[in-house]
Amino acid sequence: MAFQSCSVGHLHRLEVPLLFRHLGIRQCTNKLPRFFLKMTKNSPANLLITGASGRTGSLALKKAATFPHLFSPRGLARSKEKIRTLFDESYTFSFGSILDEEVLRKALDNCQKLLILTSAVPIMTRNPDGTPKQPPEFVFKEGEEPEQIDWLGQKKQIDIAKECGVDHIVLVSSMGVTQADHPLNRLGNILTWKKKSEDYLRSCGIAFTIIHPGGLIDDAGGRRFLLVGHNDELLNSEHRTIPREDVADIALQSFLYEDAKYKSFDVVSAPCEKNEDLVRDWKSFFSNT
Numbered sequence: 001m002a003f004q005s006c007s008v009g010h011l012h013r014l015e016v017p018l019l020f021r022h023l024g025i026r027q028c029t030n031k032l033p034r035f036f037l038k039m040t041k042n043s044p045a046n047l048l049i050t051g052a053s054g055r056t057g058s059l060a061l062k063k064a065a066t067f068p069h070l071f072s073p074r075g076l077a078r079s080k081e082k083i084r085t086l087f088d089e090s091y092t093f094s095f096g097s098i099l100d101e102e103v104l105r106k107a108l109d110n111c112q113k114l115l116i117l118t119s120a121v122p123i124m125t126r127n128p129d130g131t132p133k134q135p136p137e138f139v140f141k142e143g144e145e146p147e148q149i150d151w152l153g154q155k156k157q158i159d160i161a162k163e164c165g166v167d168h169i170v171l172v173s174s175m176g177v178t179q180a181d182h183p184l185n186r187l188g189n190i191l192t193w194k195k196k197s198e199d200y201l202r203s204c205g206i207a208f209t210i211i212h213p214g215g216l217i218d219d220a221g222g223r224r225f226l227l228v229g230h231n232d233e234l235l236n237s238e239h240r241t242i243p244r245e246d247v248a249d250i251a252l253q254s255f256l257y258e259d260a261k262y263k264s265f266d267v268v269s270a271p272c273e274k275n276e277d278l279v280r281d282w283k284s285f286f287s288n289t
């Protein structure tokens with residue numbers, strides 16, 4: 001289902017700054033006219049984003065921070081050094097591994113929302129002279145295999161979120177999880193473990209949104225049509241990629257629409273001829289998921 005509407009009739013609070021940008025007005029929340037302030041009166045939700053040092057996680061945290069009337073975001077990461085290179089000091093972080101329950105308890109304290117963007121990180125093996133092996137080979141650090149990170153680490157995040165009173169979890173998984181023989185499963189059965197955490201999340205009793213993006217690319221977000229599907233049917237389509245920035249957007253918007261709850265969906269993108277910022281009708285997007 002293609003999604004490309006530009007309706008202002010369904011304008012949501014998160015779209016106010018987008019509309020302002022569209023109209024050429026600089027975003028400045030404390031100077032919004034009374035009409036727009038009325039639309040933003042709810043207090044911001046405490047949101048934890050895990051995998052915040054990752055490529056999608058860092059985009060999601062930066063984006064969430066631009067909507068202080070909606071989110072009071074904090075990141076969980078394991079490397080302070082990496083965070084220093086990615087963020088300035090205005091961002092809030094907890095540090096440690098998702099495999100450590102105490103780290104998770106501290107990070108999730110008083111949070112209402114959790115966005116899971118962690119994943120096992122494959123390492124390319126090299127020849128003794130430093131060149132990548134041909135064909136390329138990948139390994140995982142011991143104890144950080146997909147079974148540990150994409151299953152047990154995600155299960156821990158869900159369990160502790162439940163304990164801390166989180167009311168909505170958004171999980172970014174992957175397209176391909178319905179196919180046991182998918183090539184990505186050659187990487188430590190990563191998709192099989194991701195599916196196991198999805199099933200766990202679906203049965204945990206908290207509102208959830210599970211997003212299955214196609215191949216992630218680093219193109220600018222907000223400029224391509226979004227195509228939604230289910231059960232990996234989009235693997236046969238001509239379009240199978242999506243910018244990380246769009247995935248970050250979809251994940252954050254999921255917290256704002258009732259229609260996003262208790263849903264799992266696939267999403268890819270298709271180029272838009274104009275290659276300019278689209279004002280998205282998220283209400284209609286989620287009603288089609």
Ligand SMILES: NC(=O)c1ccc[n+]([C@@H]2O[C@H](COP(=O)([O-])OP(=O)(O)OC[C@H]3O[C@@H](n4cnc5c(N)ncnc54)[C@H](OP(=O)(O)O)[C@@H]3O)[C@@H](O)[C@H]2O)c1
Binds near residue numbers: 076
């Ligand atoms: N690549 C694709 O084409 C593709 C396609 C579809 C779906 N996906 C999925 O989409 C999601 C986002 O992908 P991405 O490429 O943006 O991710 P990424 O850059 O690989 O980020 C993974 C994040 O997980 C963190 N992490 C791993 N183990 C951890 C641990 N024990 N404790 C705390 N954090 C840990 C990493 O931390 P460090 O920075 O410290 O390593 C990193 O921040 C992932 O779930 C990925 O599998 C990817």
